[in-house]
Amino acid sequence: MAKADSPPARPTVTFWGAARTVTGSMHQVSAGGKLVLLDCGLFQGHRAESFHRNRDLPFRAKDVDAVILSHAHIDHCGNLPNLVRRGFAGPIYCTPATRALAAVMLGDAAKIQEEDAAYLNRSHGPDETVIQPLYDSRDVYRTLHRLQAVRYGAAVSVGHGLEARFTDAGHLLGSAMINLRIDAPAGERRLTFTGDLGRPGLPILRPPEPVPECDLLISECTYGGHVHEPVDETAEQLGAVVRRTADRGGKVIIPAFAVGRTQTVVYFLHQLITTGKLPDIPVYVDSPMATRATEVFRAHPECFNEETLALLARDADLFGTRHVRYVESVHESVELNRLAEPCVIIAASGMCESGRVLHHLKHNLPDPRNTVLIAGYQAADTLGRRLVEGRKEVRVLGRVCPVKAEVVVLNGLSSHADHKDLLRMLGPLAGRTSRARLVHGEPDRAAALAAGLQGAGFADVGIPDRGETTDV
Numbered sequence: 001m002a003k004a005d006s007p008p009a010r011p012t013v014t015f016w017g018a019a020r021t022v023t024g025s026m027h028q029v030s031a032g033g034k035l036v037l038l039d040c041g042l043f044q045g046h047r048a049e050s051f052h053r054n055r056d057l058p059f060r061a062k063d064v065d066a067v068i069l070s071h072a073h074i075d076h077c078g079n080l081p082n083l084v085r086r087g088f089a090g091p092i093y094c095t096p097a098t099r100a101l102a103a104v105m106l107g108d109a110a111k112i113q114e115e116d117a118a119y120l121n122r123s124h125g126p127d128e129t130v131i132q133p134l135y136d137s138r139d140v141y142r143t144l145h146r147l148q149a150v151r152y153g154a155a156v157s158v159g160h161g162l163e164a165r166f167t168d169a170g171h172l173l174g175s176a177m178i179n180l181r182i183d184a185p186a187g188e189r190r191l192t193f194t195g196d197l198g199r200p201g202l203p204i205l206r207p208p209e210p211v212p213e214c215d216l217l218i219s220e221c222t223y224g225g226h227v228h229e230p231v232d233e234t235a236e237q238l239g240a241v242v243r244r245t246a247d248r249g250g251k252v253i254i255p256a257f258a259v260g261r262t263q264t265v266v267y268f269l270h271q272l273i274t275t276g277k278l279p280d281i282p283v284y285v286d287s288p289m290a291t292r293a294t295e296v297f298r299a300h301p302e303c304f305n306e307e308t309l310a311l312l313a314r315d316a317d318l319f320g321t322r323h324v325r326y327v328e329s330v331h332e333s334v335e336l337n338r339l340a341e342p343c344v345i346i347a348a349s350g351m352c353e354s355g356r357v358l359h360h361l362k363h364n365l366p367d368p369r370n371t372v373l374i375a376g377y378q379a380a381d382t383l384g385r386r387l388v389e390g391r392k393e394v395r396v397l398g399r400v401c402p403v404k405a406e407v408v409v410l411n412g413l414s415s416h417a418d419h420k421d422l423l424r425m426l427g428p429l430a431g432r433t434s435r436a437r438l439v440h441g442e443p444d445r446a447a448a449l450a451a452g453l454q455g456a457g458f459a460d461v462g463i464p465d466r467g468e469t470t471d472v
């Protein structure tokens with residue numbers, strides 16, 4: 001029989017990233033002769049391993065027909081410029097807010113890639129070939145031209161017999177679940193990829209919409225087996241920490257990722273101050289990237305929840321330029337160290353590994369009046385983790401620094417669903433969706449959610465290895 005007469009292959013998914021880990025989200029859908037990627041995120045780990053893992057794609061970039069992007073966090077979109085650099089010439093579909101946030105994220109990422117290549121070249125022998133950055137700002141520019149905005153709920157044709165739809169995932173501005181409808185030889189097949197799922201009660205964002213029905217569910221499981229503190233209690237705790245620090249004449253330093261967490265903290269502080277629950281204490285956002293991300297938030301009210309829209313109708317200053325100062329220049333940043341009065345300084349990076357937060361820590365850790373407020377996950381071997389562990393001395397910018405400041409950990413600001421949220425959202429699919437594959441979680445987290453889903457009635461729950469393929 002001629003090849004053209006052979007039946008089209010069954011649609012499949014191959015898991016190339018975020019398999020038994022939380023980084024490098026990338027899944028390959030092969031259907032109807034098309035190759036479509038769900039996400040193309042950066043793998044983050046030890047520098048040399050990450051570099052090769054990100055650069056050497058497991059397929060030819062020019063064979064990829066399209067990418068569908070769940071949201072703008074770097075572990076979901078951060079390898080797109082490398083895909084474009086290596087020959088990808090198709091469209092990248094995402095929501096309008098994701099398109100705007102990705103521009104902020106990828107511009108910053110290109111600078112980091114150039115620094116990483118310089119580091120690897122310095123640690124090389126003289127005979128070795130010079131390592132090029134994974135990508136540069138020109139690649140980012142060409143990538144941004146490929147981003148095509150698609151509203152929540154609108155169907156977009158990704159190829160013949162292949163249709164995609166975004167559903168609000170409530171995790172980050174513009175974040176989406178991806179639902180794919182595939183015309184397969186044995187009839188229509190549906191696949192839902194959750195991307196990262198949010199949780200109810202987060203400020204600004206709407207709660208996640210119901211997870212679309214499907215034949216195969218690919219779900220994140222970052223916090224399988226773990227239950228978060230409620231968001232509103234965390235806001236109260238944030239207020240209490242700032243109040244007691246101000247009462248003793250100290251400063252609050254908050255290391256935070258520029259996109260997402262910074263806007264959440266600013267929103268809460270602004271609300272606490274305008275409702276009189278906090279004195280009018282100056283708040284500084286010391287990160288140009290956070291400032292640009294906040295502008296994107298302001299420009300996308302179509303993603304806001306009802307409470308935020310109601311607030312916006314009364315007070316256009318949602319991200320508080322009255323109380324919040326956005327610090328641009330390095331000079332201004334250094335000047336903050338001279339301030340004598342109590343204030344809040346929010347600066348990147350979230351795990352205290354780099355960025356402007358380092359010089360604020362160096363200046364403020366030795367003073368017992370101050371507080372360092374840790375509001376996000378701190379990976380092993382980071383300065384943030386050492387502070388959480390209660391070390392009495394840490395090394396900051398090459399110098400040993402005594403930790404006399406109060407260190408407070410607030411875990412309730414996570415923008416990921418916890419175990420209970422995941423079961424509540426995914427549980428109703430059991431029966432109609434018998435098959436689930438869990439990604440974006442450490443193995444013990446994935447195992448905990450797998451057990452929960454089996455208990456809820458899912459017949460077939462798997463935790464795929466990298467490179468594993470399954471039918472849709």
Ligand SMILES: [Zn+2]
Pocket residue numbers: 071073171172196
């Ligand atoms: Zn995310």
